[in-house]
Amino acid sequence: MKLGLIGLGKMGIHLAQNMIRNNNEVVGFDLNTDLVEEAGKYGADKATTLKEMIAQLPSPKIVWIMVPAGKPTDATVDDLAANLNKGDIVIDGGNTFWKDSLRHNRLLGAKGVHYFDCGSSGGWSGALNGGNFMIGGDEPEVFETIRPLFEGIAQKDGYLYTGKAGSGHYLKMVHNGIEYGMMEAIGEGFEVLQASDFDYDNKAVAKVWNNGSVVRSWLMELAEAAFEKDPNLDKIKGRMHSNGEGQWTVEDAMDHGVPTPVISASVMQRFRSMQDDTFNGKVVSALRNGFGGHAMDKN
Numbered sequence: 001m002k003l004g005l006i007g008l009g010k011m012g013i014h015l016a017q018n019m020i021r022n023n024n025e026v027v028g029f030d031l032n033t034d035l036v037e038e039a040g041k042y043g044a045d046k047a048t049t050l051k052e053m054i055a056q057l058p059s060p061k062i063v064w065i066m067v068p069a070g071k072p073t074d075a076t077v078d079d080l081a082a083n084l085n086k087g088d089i090v091i092d093g094g095n096t097f098w099k100d101s102l103r104h105n106r107l108l109g110a111k112g113v114h115y116f117d118c119g120s121s122g123g124w125s126g127a128l129n130g131g132n133f134m135i136g137g138d139e140p141e142v143f144e145t146i147r148p149l150f151e152g153i154a155q156k157d158g159y160l161y162t163g164k165a166g167s168g169h170y171l172k173m174v175h176n177g178i179e180y181g182m183m184e185a186i187g188e189g190f191e192v193l194q195a196s197d198f199d200y201d202n203k204a205v206a207k208v209w210n211n212g213s214v215v216r217s218w219l220m221e222l223a224e225a226a227f228e229k230d231p232n233l234d235k236i237k238g239r240m241h242s243n244g245e246g247q248w249t250v251e252d253a254m255d256h257g258v259p260t261p262v263i264s265a266s267v268m269q270r271f272r273s274m275q276d277d278t279f280n281g282k283v284v285s286a287l288r289n290g291f292g293g294h295a296m297d298k299n
Contacts, residue, residue, distance in 0.1 A: 001025070001149055004053045005044070006076055007066035007094075008035035010293045011120070014128035015066060015093070015153070017042045022152030029053040050079050061088040062146065066120075069096045069243070077104045086112030089146060093118045093133075095243055098170040105138065105165035114142045115165060119172020122155075123291035130155035134175070136168030137161075170252075177249030177263040183287050184266035186219055187280035194232075194279045203227035222290035223283065230286075237297035238281025240273040241288070 002025035005016050016026050020043045028039035029047040040046045047053035054061060061084060065076050073096050080090055090108055101117040108115045116137035126132060133154050137143055143161050150159040162168050193200045206224035210216045246267045253260040273281035288294040
């Protein structure tokens with residue numbers, strides 16, 4: 001399968017390699033030409049403009065968007081709506097708010113362009129070695145056209161067609177809300193240990209908890225790796241930056257009258273961490289950096 005990939009940042013550049021390794025042809029485009037050149041080294045065809053990328057694709061043209069949510073994605077969808085034709089396919093693999101996805105679906109659908117909102121999980125390592133994808137779209141028969149792409153780039157049983165447009169990004173939003181709560185619990189637990197009367201080796205604790213315990217997980221593995229580099233996380237600040245998905249989950253839960261006390265509290269803790277430093281914040285900041293390469297504030 002040959003497709004265009006817009007956005008070659010930390011997720012996109014790894015996704016490009018994954019796609020190519022699974023016998024897809026990728027035409028890579030990014031406003032940063034250095035990233036385009038890097039993608040070329042991995043075997044991608046290069047494009048320095050969106051129109052140049054589109055011109056290299058066979059019909060029906062398939063384009064995967066991997067740019068930041070909000071205005072960058074809005075602008076990209078607008079450009080694609082102006083340059084694609086009936087029967088072409090757009091996949092938005094970013095963390096777009098699901099209501100924005102509904103708007104994008106209407107915009108592209110008016111031109112006969114098929115739209116799929118794809119929640120992508122697994123961080124940059126998943127993008128490179130086998131990710132997790134939640135894909136919404138109004139046309140299940142058209143999804144069969146792109147199913148082989150996901151069969152190759154996802155882990156075994158690591159993708160799901162979720163139904164109508166918006167449902168993929170909605171599912172990813174709730175997934176990230178759960179992620180907020182899990183990371184908050186891990187961070188709070190290590191903060192209790194840090195304040196206790198005992199002298200724990202944080203790396204050793206994370207390691208033993210990740211081998212056979214009920215709380216074993218990739219997040220605990222990332223905690224072990226973080227503590228190996230910096231035993232008490234003295235080099236970073238406990239600021240837990242947020243991309244918004246946890247807050248979106250809480251807001252939608254409130255709209256439906258669904259209580260989400262754990263996720264809500266974790267969102268509030270994100271806000272609190274921006275005001276002063278906490279060990280809990282250090283742990284969550286390190287975990288976010290571990291799975292997604294998100295920025296950490298250094299001391």
